[in-house]
Amino acid sequence: MSFINFENVEREYHVGGHTIKAVDGISFGLEKGTVNVVLGQSGAGKTTVLNLLGGMDSPTKGRIIVDGQEISKMSEHGLTTYRRNKIGFVFQFYNLVPNLTVLENVQLAKEICNDPLDSKEMLTKVGLENRLDNFPSQISGGEQQRVSIARALAKNPQIVLCDEPTGALDSATGRKVLKLICDAASSMGKTVIIVTHNALIADMADSVIHMKDGRINEIRYNDSPKDAEEIIW
């Protein structure tokens, strides 16, 4: 059994009398400490996969097992605990708390988990050691995304989930951010899952899950993933 297992997972939404199958019976396994990309056009169901894995949503059918725990069976409270201890998130729009400084945003995440890492160290790792006392509105988008990476890592999670982490950034900044995620994660032994519509990012992943219309089109394994800096888009 892999570290992360999806077994015939389905997720239906009811919107205005219609039933939409965002995810339609997918199965896959991901190994611990790898960098994985979920690729697809908008509407392919990739974000739903991320939400399910992140414990923000539950499947209508099928099982999701993470590190031996069946999260598809968990209650709301159980899922919160799961998010709290196992998951680090990096979002497209950073989702920093505007009223907290850079350092405090990282410390905030740290406050709620069992085995946090040092916040300042994490911020040094992402190159923001001089920005600790700034508020999110005072720094650039790329810097904000780096704060959010530091926040995700400081929780010392097992899994880092990234939803279009470069979506709101220019390509040069995006590359730096990606490199940061991959390097940090691999050096710390984290499992990384990046959801994106950008096929070029796929080259840096250990495995690529290609989704279309709620199903998995193909799963490709990369024996020699490229370094993030080498990707060009």
Next chain:
Amino acid sequence: MVKKSLFGKSIRDMQRSKAQFISIFIMAALSVMIVTGLDSVWKTIDDLSGVMYAATDISDLWINVSNPSEKELWNISRIDGVKKLEKRFTANAITGLKGRPTLRIYAVSGKNALDRPMLKQGRLVSSSGAILDEAFAKEHGLKINDRVEVKVNDKWLSLRIEGLAQSSEHIYSVKGTTSIVPNSGKYGFAIINEDMLKSAYGRTVYNQVCVKLSPGADITRVEAEVDKAVGDALIGIVARGEDSSTNNINANIRQFKTLATVFPLMFFLVTALITQSTMLRMVENQRSQIGILKALGYTKRSILWHYTSYGVYMGALGAFLGLLIGPNFFGRLLIPWLKLSFTDYRISVNLVNFIFSLVLILACTGGVSLYACLRLLRDSPSVLLRDKPPKEGSHIFLEFLPKLWNRMRFSRKLIARNTLKNKMRMIMSVLGITGCTGLVVAAFTLCGMVNGIARQTYDVTYTYDQKIILDRKADSRFIRNIKLDGTVQQMEETAVEIVCPDGKRTMKLLTILPQDSPLVHLKDVGGNAVRLPENGISMTRKLAQTLKVKKGDIIKLKRYGKGYVKVPVRQIVYLATGQGMYMTDKYFEAIGETFRPSAILVKWEHQPDKTFLEGDYVDEYVDRTSQIKDVKSSTKVVYIAAILLIFLGGILAFVVLYNSSILNFSERIRDLTTLKVLGFYQKEIRSLVLTENILSVVLGSVFGIPVGKVIAELAASGLDDQMDLLSRITFSTVALSGLITFVFALIINGIVAEKMKKIDMLESLKSVE
């Protein structure tokens, strides 16, 4: 087409922010309901009594004088400002009906045109007939052509009822000596021909001159000249507004004018405050939508109207609903408690205040959104469409206290920054709750004060069981020799004409008591027992205020059949109801009068002495318990109004709390979602939002207490010149008001917590909006 799609958007927007719009609607409705409702009470009685005064040609002055001579009448008629005068006879007379009810007899000639009755049925034709009080007749099942016996000058007269009527002197019809609340079964009026008096007195007699003044006449001057013209025969002059009926009506009007000023003002302050901040925030949250509309090419005017219309619709709808409910509800509920003799009436509406309220509400809803929208429209669509510049985070003063700051948890830091950064939001919530708590505290205090009147008067000051009004033939020797089983004390109550230092004349009640009365315990304002002065009079505080008399002032007092005497006001006493003057029997004799007890007060040792009470020497008697009931009944209308205000203030508090909690929540939903995604538990997130709510509730409740005290004092001071209310904020008032607010806060926190549970993590994270 353009309008249609925008209208569709309006409807959908309103559905989305229904909490806010419903709040605005309710607040507008409540405020207008209260102002129009309370206004309708005084406006209705003002209009009705005005119509009645005009229709019956009510007098401006009633001069009580024993047997006015033609010369005196002539002299009065020559006074500048006197337009018309008539003489008549008036006295209370016991009837032969069951329970010995009293009728006020007015004996007039056929020519009298002042103070006419308002006939409902029949008319006075014969010289042995009478026009009877309609309500009195109804109470006793009397009809036209029935007979009623009355005792005048110890002789029984038989009156044939020829007409039924209402009288403008008996709109609020009370006898005064034993009762302060109208009871049409016990007291009414009858108008007879003056020739009837011949069988009682052997001739026609008169004791009152009714005077109509020309408009704008100086009453004080006319009264002074009447005094000169009549001389020693003068008993007293009663101006319209000082007799019990018009005085009471004026007091009612004043009561409700006061209530209708003080309380609606508070409601409007809160409503204006909350409505304008809500509208401002709602329009600002629509920033990018305004950008889209502008980019699509909608004209500035249609966008402005689109956003202004939200507030205008809701505000206007609420206001008109308030107008619909207020007068009907308040008017129909409260006016019957005033116990006026009007049988059927239409509720009047004070449209001036309504229009004023409507304008205020529209300014706070439509006006504010217009302003906010205009400000946004100054930017180009491209600026508006771009994301709203993220709110600046900033350091707050607490951080300069590193010891404290570093020890705070992050969630606490977040609350502190949030609260201090959105000072306006916090201030609005606190002010809103302060206002509502103030209203509730004030209304509770008013209830308490009104309830305290009966207790203060009939538990503290008077401690008798029964007050017995004696027949005139009971002289003081007879009274001294009465042997009754209990404590007995004599007193004389008489209305005397007084002249204040500023020249104002009025007839006020003077009570003459023996020193150290066992059953009357006068107190000063602080509640300490006082002894009556030996060489002056004692005046109740409220009367002193009304007459602008201070301790140490000298007033002139008219003696019976003699001239005036100067008496010093030596003492101010506190009496909750029944304002007047007190002096000792010794001092009364010292100023040349004779002490002739008109009543005795008795505290029975065992059972009341039935034989004595039913005997010839007793005119009537009243139990202290029934007097307490009377006081309570006469203040009932204020009491009910106060209860209504508590109730409506509570609704307002609820709406204000709900509105600010939901707005706080929806403006911070993005932060909260982030926290939820990060793995914060429900209760941790809840404490983030609710701490601010609780803080504003606590602050608002604390500030509300002094505000409530001030409102209650304002309301109490203008309430009535017969009642002297001491405003005391009691612990239970504060506790109860606090409890109400707290329970509301709990309920609302529950609602918000439920909403929080339903935060859609997926939806809110997708875009910045």
